[in-house]
Amino acid sequence: MITISGKSVFGGVSIGKLLFYQRNDKVIKRTHVEDVDAEWNRFQEAKDTAVTQLKGLYDKALADVGEANAMIFEIHQMMLEDLDYIESIENIIRTQEVNAEYAVATTADNFAAMFSSMDDAYMQGRAADVKDVSERVLDILSGADTGLKEMTEPCIIAADDLAPSETVQLDKSKVLGFATMYGSSNSHTAILARTMNIPAVIGLGEGLLQEYSGREAIIDGFTGTLYIDPDEATLKEMQEKREKDLEQKALLEQLKGKENITKSGQKINVYANIGNVSDLGAVLKNDAGGIGLFRSEFLYLENTDFPTEEQQFSVYKKVAESMAGKKVIIRTLDIGADKQVDYFNLDKEENPALGYRAIRICLTRPEIFKTQLRALYRAAVFGNISIMFPMITSVGEVRKIKEIIADVKEELKNEGIPYKEDVELGIMIETPASVMVSRELAKEVDFFSVGTNDLTQYTLAIDRQNSKLDEFYDPHHPAVLAMIKMAAESAHAEGAWIGICGELGADLELTEEFLKMGLDELSVSPSMVLPLRKRIRECE
Structure with a gap:
């Protein structure tokens, strides 16, 4: 043992x-081949195998996540059958008398560079697709066993x-x-x-x-x-x-259906954090009062291109309908830092946690932001959807968001597309700056949700992804708790409500402290809903 x-x-x-x-650590080498016909046949066989794999993935995705989300695998099949792509590979094999791996890798690089240089955002997105399908063919050619x-x-x-x-x-x-x-x-x-x-x-x-x-x-x-x-x-x-x-x-199962109420009668909402539609079963199974954080960026992480408005609408609508009128808080795109997506083409940064991420991407690339907002406002017709925005540091950012929302509503109205007018809006409190101006921010929004992971990171100046700093990363630090208390006081002073959606919400040692602060909601992993309810009911 x-x-x-x-x-x-x-x-x-x-x-x-x-x-x-x-992981695929294969190195593609350029080697001379004597029989170019045999090498061309090797590629064709690998391509046919890749198409068969993609058909299987399409069928599985169709059953798991619906047609809109499965469509990417059909697109990849079409790319593998593209005549320009195939002719480039054949030309390199035959004229240079080289191996199929080198021809595929070279074609992939050339096509990706070509797509990336185009002005059209849709065509730029094809760069990641051509890389992805080519990697699949290269795995088959080299016999690499990657991923799971x-x-x-x-x-x-x-x-x-x-x-x-x-x-x-x-x-x-x-x-x-x-x-x-x-x-x-x-x-x-x-x-x-x-x-x-x-x-x-x-x-x-x-x-x-x-x-x-x-x-x-x-x-x-x-x-x-x-x-x-x-x-x-x-x-x-x-x-x-x-x-x-x-x-x-x-x-703990015996606590299902019970209220989240202390012995002295103080009530608090207990919601669940989820990453995608597949987590809905756990939310319902654990009797959460709603969804306090839907991490919409996982829609982007799961895709090889920007998810379309219809793809997003379908997912948000399903979540709203499944929760049957219970609150569903969807956080807008939070890409950047440790959540990198190839097709966003983000530059490498010295300090990504302090860099181009979350709302900063949305406000500077409004075409991406508007697509998501259109899907959200349309889906809000089908349930109790609220929207919150990450990494806010100023009132100006919130006002700029509202201007973009006004444009989106006007577009939907002019197109005759149904949408909900009065969607509840909130912001993430995860920077010291947002805490310090929280009173002014509370006048602009309906609610705050404290992202304690990032708030701790930025307050203590500690990279939370750096395992060497774990002993210094202290979410119980008095400064962090003081920040949460200040945000709560500011929210309530302006008639807004406040919750926690970070990992600290599930810290049962702090539950009583949060109740004393007057927090209105705690959102935790589905598995922590019932243990948290038990702790709340034990508090005086």
Whole structure:
């Protein structure tokens, strides 16, 4: 038995096979070939295999997420059949007498550069698509096994770390837990684990070897331990520990349908944070009062191009209808920093957490922002949708947002498209600047939602993605709590309500403190709704 210690980011016990997330590290070399006809046939066979894979992905996506979201796989099929693309590859193979891999990679680079240089935003988006379909063909040609395309059984996912764009592609129904070599407790792997209610251990270091892939493993999310090839005594102990945990969760089930009310009669709303439509089942199962944070950026992370207005409208409408009149707060695009999307073509930044991200992208690229706002205002007809904006630092930003909203409403009105006029608007309080001018901001909006992850990061001047700084990252710091209290006082003074949608909302040690501050709402991972309700009902 091999025992590796790390850091727990979500409790619980998972038992199953370990499966390593593979990345494509292939190097494309230019090699001379004698038989160009055979090489051309190699490409054609790989292309046909890729088309077959894409058809399968389309069918799966159609069943999982609907036609609008599945359309990307049809587009990729068409790109692989594009005559200009195919002729370029054939020309390079035959005239230069080189291998198919080199011809595909060169064509991909040339076409991507051509698309990127165009003025039209739609055509610029094709750059990422041509790269994506070419990578698929290159994987087939080189026999590379990348990612987790085939998860045939439930397993524990192991990796050095996982980017947001990688976690969204996982078949979440088959993920038993996460075990990573690196990462911080505030990484997206950790947040996803808490959302999915599955055990996760990070910081396992170099001791987590790829050769362990396929072997039996146990994650003890309570102690932050990973066991490889556990002995019988450890397996028995962990099975008992898992049963006990499940029993405690069963007791929490009795709180369903109960109010979030203290012994002295103070009420508070408890909502859930989600990343996409597939999380709706967990929201309803855990009896959340609404959705306090829908991270709309995952629509962008899951796509290889800007999601269209219809794609977004379909998703927002489904969420609103599924929640049947309960509040659904959708945060506008929060791309940048650790959430990078290739087709946005964002420049590399020395300090991305302080850089071009979130509302700063939306206000300087209004064509992207307007598409999302149109979809949101249209979907609001079908339920109780509120909209909130991230990374706000000034009143001027909010007023500029309102001007763009006015333009969007006017467009929809002139086009005869139904939309909701009076959508509730709010902002994220996640910068010290927004706290310091919170009284003025409260006059402009209906509500505040405190993003405690970023607020802590910016208040303490600590990069929350840097695992070396975990011991200094203190969300309980008096300065952070003082910021939240000040924002709450400002909101209530101007008739706005305030909640928390950051990870701190689920910190049961602070629940009583938040109640004393008079917070109106706490939004947490679906799995934390009932434990938080239990804690609230125990408070005086």
